[in-house]
Amino acid sequence: MKLKRLVGLSLAAVMALSMVACGGKEPEGVTVSSKEDDVTVAVGNTANSDDQNTTKSDETLVVALPSEPSSMAPTLVGESENESSIISGAIMDTLVAQDQVTGEIVPNLATEWEWVDDYRLQLKLRDDVKFTDGSLLTPEDVIYTFETLATQSGNNDGGKFLDSSKNEIVDEHTVILGFNTIAPDMITMLTWTPFSIFSQEEVEACGGYEAASDNPIIGCGRYKFKEWVQGQYVTLERNEDYWNTDYTGYFKEIKFTFTQDAASREMAVEAGDATVAYDIPIAQASTFLNNNNVKTSFYSFGQVYHIWMNIRDSKAMAEVKVREAIDKALDYDAIAAYATGGQAGQALGYLDDKVPFYVQSYTKEERAQDIEGAKALLEEAGYGDGLTIRSLGTQDDEGLYTVMQAQLAQAGITLEINTVDIPTFVQGANGGDYDIILVGEYLDSRNPSAYVFFDQKSIDTFNIGGDKYTTDEIWGAVQDVIKATDNDAAKEKVATLEEIMKRDTLVLNLCPQLRAVITQPDIKGLSTRERGFIDVTGFYRAS
Amino acid sequence: MIKYIIKRILYLIPIMLGVSAIIFALKTFTPGDPARVILGNDATQEQVDAKREELGLNDPVVVQYVNYIKGIVTKGDFGDSYRTGTPVLSEILPRLKTSGLITLGAVAIGAVIGIILGIISALRKYTWVDSLVLVISMFFQSVPEFVVGLVLIFIFAVTYHLLPSSGIETAAGYIMPMLCIGLSSVASYTRITRSSMLEVLSEDYIRTARAKGQTESNITKHHALRNAMIPVAQSIGTNLGNSIGGAMVLETVFGVPGVGKYITDSITQRNYPSVLGGALIIAIVLTIINLLVDISFIIIDPRLKSTIISGGKKKVKKAA
Structure with a gap:
């Protein structure tokens, strides 16, 4: 009899624990989303059809990534590190960009461009772009960047097609970049994060590109580097001097945390500790589709x-x-x-x-x-x-x-x-x-x-x-x-x-x-860069 | 005693040689070129060859091994991480502190809960309370730690928002990893405390104390518990090593930047200097912990001095 009572008591205890753990009670303050809210984002740099964000907040966007990058320099680590591209994509900026809806190449740091011949691309640079240290973007920075990319060609798909001997500074706002292969669509490659422009002054002061990657990168992107606590997090803050005044970053700060376990990343969003959980395995993400506490988005890239x-x-x-x-x-x-x-x-x-x-x-x-x-x-x-x-x-x-x-x-x-x-x-x-x-x-x-x-x-x-x-x-x-x-x-x-x-x-x-991303239910603005890396600068909270 | 400590420190040499030799062998026989890992998939063969030369990977394995050991002994150099290029030692030390803190906390939690349950169990021996304690403690020992970890996150972070789900930015971040590892060791402390208490409670001096009219709580607190704690204390020492292993797995679940997560990441990245350095440093730490534990045994129970130091051998004086 005693044993029966004991077994009964034990089962009751286990059931009570399970009820606590799996209880369906909605935590306060969590907005409910439906399965219909989930979006499938289109290919490449194209993205959702949300309205563009027009407000700024003092909030912090917390993005849970699977692992910590080894460097802030995407060129150095190539395509092997998603995390490096995602973080530096917010800090750095590229010569041209890809339209979020049409997929067309649109002006960015360069306002116009044309192929001078099969191997040489001429670009006219904006004159109002400042790096986050206050210095102006110069044609020398662009040439220096592409010369460095060519030397790092082992780490990126496109670097091996660059031909530095054909690079040229035409005037104070115009450069010519050289290629060794005839491929007109190579301009798409210039929208990729590893082709972001970096400051020659900063890199030389650090003693080279590899050395610079260990230090805060001075970029000219939408956010600027604030802090990197090794093993724990990287924090960026909104670049209030960003050249594109039409752009309004909603979040004042973006914080990247690193958790290898996908279930833990998802639960961080549910707990309110993270706003976005990146790279959730597809099979696992599918199981969250009916979870009203999070929004699960799948996208092809x-x-x-x-x-x-x-x-x-x-x-x-x-x-x-x-x-x-x-x-x-x-x-x-x-x-x-x-x-x-x-x-x-x-x-x-x-x-x-x-x-x-x-x-x-x-x-x-x-x-x-x-x-x-x-x-x-x-x-x-x-x-x-x-x-x-x-x-x-x-x-x-x-x-x-x-x-x-x-x-x-x-x-x-x-x-x-x-x-x-x-x-x-x-x-x-x-x-x-x-x-x-x-x-x-x-x-x-x-x-x-x-x-x-x-x-x-x-x-x-x-x-x-x-x-x-x-x-x-x-x-x-x-x-x-x-x-x-x-x-x-x-x-x-x-x-x-x-x-x-x-x-x-x-x-x-x-x-x-x-790829699958899990966000808090009221988060909008999911967009991607090359290879399906999320563009964290586009997120905002629906009012 | 000093002779014994020196002897134990000298034991480190064959241990280190053994650990390093095994990992070096693994590095040699496992497919995958570290130079290719560092340079990326698109590097040319010339670039890969140059990197191999720079890293000394073209030298015979024995030469590589001897150079590595020489670096550690002469300069304390465990090599540079392939991934970040920084010295392995400088990457591991702050992580070791984090893992150590979690381990100590986990052992403390496990010991406190286990001892309390063990005492209750012993005092209520052969009752339903005794059986319930056994079931609860066995439950936490049987369920894998990472499952307990996820359940704890669900309860304390997702449902009640009491603790952060991951990271150790605040002290609260340490609680769940400590609790998770600690709970898994509760069963062993409970059983040791229970059996030790039962043994002590049946001793003559306890019977004498009862005969002299001492209260049960007084007997438990002042006579039984103190003596019953000797094997428990020894168990705490040996559990420290196991808990470090547990912390390694859970660091990936809780996003804790500890040495376990560092080694796990390094293995998947074929970052051999980090794996090797990490394993050696952990081996050193565990050996030191074991030494300290053995010394603590002698302090707690001086009767053990002859057993530990002389291995139980007693000098027999020859008759003149």
């Missing part, structure tokens, strides 16, 4: 999940019928539903469908799962008794590969999943240690680096993923895309390239890659 097949090193993958069989065996709707948490459908082209030069190269019917068709193709290719292939991916890809594994198994293809940490992935992807590889590719501009998988010059050097295969025909089609002068012309060229890719089944387009 121009990155698409692709499966590449190693034509160079894998005997089976060199066989087009095998590649077609894999294509037919996959259920793309199910893959997209899993990868995007049901927020987006499958990719019917190589590019994200919101990119201005997007071309749809498949219909949904063409991409319907066809297990019998897949089996027949395998039979024809001599793999009627079954085929075993090996994937390569990061630990984040495990779930997606597991979905594919089950689908491929129906057609008699055994997928051995090999997911590793990032450095190992990079090494394996470069060396070609895979039959298939999952890569998310950022393709929102016609920057040459976006087509590196087909680059005849670099295909046998360092190259993460791809088919390890190209031809004159493919490379010619890629060159046409890169050299196209405008989006309409580019569309035609992309159509040709996609025809080739479809004919030879060179790549399997899975679905757009999404």
Whole structure:
């Protein structure tokens, strides 16, 4: 009897604890939002359709990031650190920007620009831009910045296309920047945070760019650096002397905190300790959709999940019928539903469908799962008794590969999943240690680096993923895309390239890659920069 | 005694060599090029080769290892972080202070709750109170610390807004990590206190005290508790090391800039000098803690002096 009473008491205690922990009582002061308030933001720099903020407050925006940046210099750390780009994106400013709605390139620190020839871009600078130390932006700063970027080319996609020998100061407000490749859309690259202009004086005073990155960066952006307590937080304050007087930063200060655990970041927003939680895993974010204490937003940002097949090193993958069989065996709707948490459908082209030069190269019917068709193709290719292939991916890809594994198994293809940490992935992807590889590719501009998988010059050097295969025909089609002068012309060229890719089944387009952000319910103004990094300067609280 | 302390400090040498050798071996046999990690995916092979040369990664592993140990011994140099370029030691020391503070707080919380529950349990032995205490303490030991951490955040930060959900900007930020780690050790303190109390309460001198008419509370406070605390105190010492391990996991949940989070981040970034430096510094700290704990045993219970110092061996005087 005693034992029964004890068990009863224990259960009651556990239940009481659970009731306290999971109680549905709405905390006071938390506004309720509905699922309809959640937004899906468009590609690249385009963003929500909220009204622009017109008021200033004395509030502090607290942004919970997964980890602390190693440096405030985005050029130095390249694309490997989202956090560095997000923070410095608020402090620094770029020569040109991308319109939040149309995606067009618009003036910023430069008021106008034109290509002098295929390799030289002339830009006219504003004369009223001040760095946060009070000094004026000069053409020397711009040239110095781009010369430094060229030397740091290992850390950014675009730096390797700069040609400092062609740089020139035309007059006190005009500069010419040199490039080593013909690519008119390279101007889009100049909207990226690593191409922000920094103060030559500051960098030289610090003893170089690497040394400057450890010190407060003097930028000319919407916010200025205030404090960095290592391991804890970075604080910025509104730049009241920002050159663009039409811009009104709502928050007086922005504070970045660093918490690796995504659930803890989300709970920080619910608790009111953070205003925004960045980079919540999609599957996890989906579970917060019906939580009225937070607003969950998903957005695509121009990155698409692709499966590449190693034509160079894998005997089976060199066989087009095998590649077609894999294509037919996959259920793309199910893959997209899993990868995007049901927020987006499958990719019917190589590019994200919101990119201005997007071309749809498949219909949904063409991409319907066809297990019998897949089996027949395998039979024809001599793999009627079954085929075993090996994937390569990061630990984040495990779930997606597991979905594919089950689908491929129906057609008699055994997928051995090999997911590793990032450095190992990079090494394996470069060396070609895979039959298939999952890569998310950022393709929102016609920057040459976006087509590196087909680059005849670099295909046998360092190259993460791809088919390890190209031809004159493919490379010619890629060159046409890169050299196209405008989006309409580019569309035609992309159509040709996609025809080739479809004919030879060179790549399997899975679905757009999404990011999720959780905010307090009354926070508006979510917008993004390159690669889906949030632009923290746009947030405001709905009145 | 001094001889014993020196001997224990000298033990650090093989421990350090062992730890460093294991991590060096891991570094050597794990795929992934640190130079590539530092320079990024788009660096050319020439840039990577130059970086490897600069970092000494092209030297034979033995040479790299000897150079590393030489740097520590001669200059206290644990290397520079690949990620930030700053000395590992200067990055770890402030974090060590944070982790140490959390560990001490956690041990204090665990010990206080555990001792109180253990005493209650012993005084109410074989009753439902005794069983309930056992269930509660076992509950916190069985549930993984990170789950307890998330539940605590939900209760104290999300629901009642009493404590910050993450970070240690204010003293309140330390409470949940300390509580979380402390709760997981409650069971062990409870059990040790209970069994120790039961043992002491059955001693002759307690019976004598009762016979002399002393009150039960007086007997518990002045006679039983004091003697029952010796094994508990020893357990607190050994638990310090375990709690440092617990703090490492929870630092990622609570966003605490401690040495655990530092090492975890460094592992994922293939930041070998930080992993190596962190592991060695933790090994040094744990060895010192163990030494201090052993010394404290002697102070608490001088009877243990011969056991600890001479390992229980007694000198036998030879007959003349």
